[in-house]
Amino acid sequence: MARRNLADLLAASTARCPNRLAVVESDTRSLTYAELDEQSDSLAGFLSQRGVRRGDRVGLAVPKGLQAVISLFGIMKAGAAYVPVDISAPAERGRRILEECRVSALIVDAASLALVPSHAAVQVIVVGATPGETVGARFNDALDSGRHVGQRVDVDGDDRAYIIYTSGSTGVPKGAVITHSNALSFIDWCSDAFTPTADDRFSNHAPFHFDYSVLDIYLTIKHGATVYLISEELARRPRDMARFIAHHRLTVWSSTPSALMMLVQFGELEACDTSSLRLVTFGGEVFPPSHLRALQRHWRSPVYFNLYGPTEITTACTFARIPSDVPEDRETPYPIGFACSHCETLVLDDAGREVTEGAEGLLYISGPSVFAGYWNRPAETAAAFLDRGGVRWYNTGDVVRWDRTEGFTYVGRRDRMVKRRGFRIELGEIERALYLHTGIREAAVVTVPDGNLGLRIVACVSCRNGRPSIVELKSFCATKVPTYMVPDRFVFKDHLPRTSSDKVDYQTLKSQMAEVA
């Protein structure tokens, strides 16, 4: 069967092994391939019936669970792209995202109805019980009503599969548009690199608005394996998460280093038999070797991979195999390694020349997994690419150093984007939120290293009349940005340091904060 889109992976595996388990949420909640295929067909039928057309966007704002996975495939089968929204982030932020990409339908949790956009003609499908009045259709009713529609929508490689929003430097999140062929090229690389089989039991730790989930879900489905969903609730309970891994005898684990560090610190791993694990991939941030060693004391059996890549190139573009016994004296983090076989890399210095071995430069990526552009942002899309030798290169903005034996080493960034717990954060977006507070006159946000968990976000502020409490400022920020962007520390100053051109002097501030915070 010709395979042109992500839903074709499900169709092929369903034909091969209809009765195998595809998705497991808990001991009592799971779906076989036939069930997932059939129920996502029904959802696609309902969406088509309600006017969703090929090329449309459909919002997805539900807790991790079977219905969320049915939704991914249902939306794509209807020819639309899914737009996953973080339901734990402020509703205003999520609603703006859904409005910006003009979703024609929204699948939403009953507790998150504040996300429903204000533009007209949005079909709303509600997951979970709503007290009182019903807004839109209930999920199960939608499946019933779409069951026999039987409409097939043609979906090509160039069609959009999903749009994931990341923090934007101007303070407004921007949506990276990923096509089906972008995602398929990455999944095919994963097949070669990790050689999964139908007997693998994958974890899915990443939320769907974080593109690490693309690996977990679609690689599983392609190989007729089973994916075990780690709910948001379970992800907050390291001890239960460790038991979940042992109980289900998971074979593949993928997450950020933060999640793994939390498992080591609080998961009581010594009490769990996790010898079934054969593969661990991590990415999204630096894994300090001391913490990696601590993990490997408990998880000795698996092979480890460090994956690197921004959302714009579909999850990962470089990889490094990490030894399963990190030496005691290793202090420098491991490199991000070599280009995945579906990607080409280029490292250029400030003058646009290719750097020699050992020198630093900006990393550019090209290949079939590089995104189409940002939704509705032609200027930012154009600025993200470099045309060189007739090839379109995506500028990652990451500074790297090339070495023949180790591959690429991540050095840092020249702009103000940071990564924390796998999430990209533009510090400007946090400043913009702070400036919305009436008591704040000046705000500047910097990060300082935190021995335990990577990065600490420090907000330096000067106030108009009297200083607001830190409790108030943190709570205020949390109404504007997701909690992973809320500053860890607040430092109050009469005036922020300025450069001779009257700009905030971030260098001075950063060195001051490294001492204070």
Add this chain to the structure above:
Amino acid sequence: MQDIKQTIREFILVSHLPGESPDSLSDETPLQTSGILDSLATVGLVSFIEKQFGVELDVSDTSVERFDSINEMAATIHRKRIVCRT
């Protein structure tokens, strides 16, 4: 009960609100729903509480709805200790 609250308050002030006046953190201040404690901070707090007070908290004990303020946390610990003793 006051001892429990004071211990939790001090932990939160030192770990997550350095520089804050203790008066700004009341027993009723929402901590999870307000964004003062993110998920990682909550995991650390739960672990601290379990060690400090010798209780084991499960998923339902620490849900955002029922484990949001110092009062609610202290009540949960109190309840757990009674269950352990009987």
